[in-house]
Amino acid sequence: MASTKVIVLGDLHLISPDDPDEDRKVRRAHFAQAWPSFRDLVRAIRGEAPDLVVALGDLVDWYSEPNRDFARSLLDGMGAPWAATPGNHDLSFSWEGKPETDDGDGPAPPRSGWAEAGIEMGNRCIDLDDTRLLLMDSATSRVPEATVAWLDETLGDRPRNLLFTHVPLRHDEVASRILAEDPRRNMEKYIQHTDLFGPCLRGRVDAVYTGHLHFPADLTVEGTRMRMLPLSTRSPLKEYRGQGVATVLTLDGQDGWEEREIRARQGS
Numbered sequence: 052m053a054s055t056k057v058i059v060l061g062d063l064h065l066i067s068p069d070d071p072d073e074d075r076k077v078r079r080a081h082f083a084q085a086w087p088s089f090r091d092l093v094r095a096i097r098g099e100a101p102d103l104v105v106a107l108g109d110l111v112d113w114y115s116e117p118n119r120d121f122a123r124s125l126l127d128g129m130g131a132p133w134a135a136t137p138g139n140h141d142l143s144f145s146w147e148g149k150p151e152t153d154d155g156d157g158p159a160p161p162r163s164g165w166a167e168a169g170i171e172m173g174n175r176c177i178d179l180d181d182t183r184l185l186l187m188d189s190a191t192s193r194v195p196e197a198t199v200a201w202l203d204e205t206l207g208d209r210p211r212n213l214l215f216t217h218v219p220l221r222h223d224e225v226a227s228r229i230l231a232e233d234p235r236r237n238m239e240k241y242i243q244h245t246d247l248f249g250p251c252l253r254g255r256v257d258a259v260y261t262g263h264l265h266f267p268a269d270l271t272v273e274g275t276r277m278r279m280l281p282l283s284t285r286s287p288l289k290e291y292r293g294q295g296v297a298t299v300l301t302l303d304g305q306d307g308w309e310e311r312e313i314r315a316r317q318g319s
């Protein structure tokens with residue numbers, strides 16, 4: 052059987068040059084100037100001809116129609132089908148990344164805006180040969196009760212299950228690793244509030260791919276690989292560890308899979 056290739060993108064924090072909020076673009080210059088690096092990475096991704104690209108959220112630094120359309124147009128340039136799971140910044144009108152609620156007044160809330168542009172952000176699964184990919188919405192760090200039922204129903208009938216979500220799973224070993232890398236991280240924000248691993252995922256998921264931290268980490272917890280991916284953009288103004296890469300998964304048969312990183316190609 053031919054192998055299947057999936058490329059996973061970490062946070063992007065794209066900001067369109069056409070977004071009208073000039074003040075924010077100055078305050079967030081470290082991300083506003085990062086998008087050309089992603090355009091270069093898109094060339095490398097296109098060269099890989101993946102079967103699917105999965106983005107782990109924070110496609111944009113704050114939700115606006117110009118930022119949404121800019122992200123869509125860059126991602127469409129990969130020449131491959133792509134799917135996204137939302138990050139906190141995708142659901143926020145503010146660059147601080149706090150998801151906003153719909154008060155029935157003012158601009159359309161971000162969730163409707165993504166849907167109107169044809170970009171799905173809810174829970175869903177995608178089957179590729181022997182592998183089931185589960186895309187789970189954890190943008191607010193809280194996971195609703197319905198998500199637990201969905202996971203229970205959806206997991207289990209494939210040889211390999213991979214979970215893709217924005218915020219790292221709640222588990223003591225995951226929290227310890229994050230704090231070992233950066234002791235200032237607030238565990239209220241950087242791991243999920245709901246314990247999904249113990250009640251529902253232990254022994255049923257081969258690997259979990261997450262973003263949100265903006266640094267890479269890799270550990271195995273009770274048989275499940277926890278991969279935390281760095282930014283897939285590269286900021287010319289700020290050093291984020293491991294930034295500017297995409298992760299290529301080559302899924303081959305039922306036993307394991309290969310993982311490697313690709314970086315931007317310039318001028319190709």
Ligand SMILES: [Fe+2]
Pocket residue numbers: 062064109138140263264265
């Ligand atoms: Fe982020």
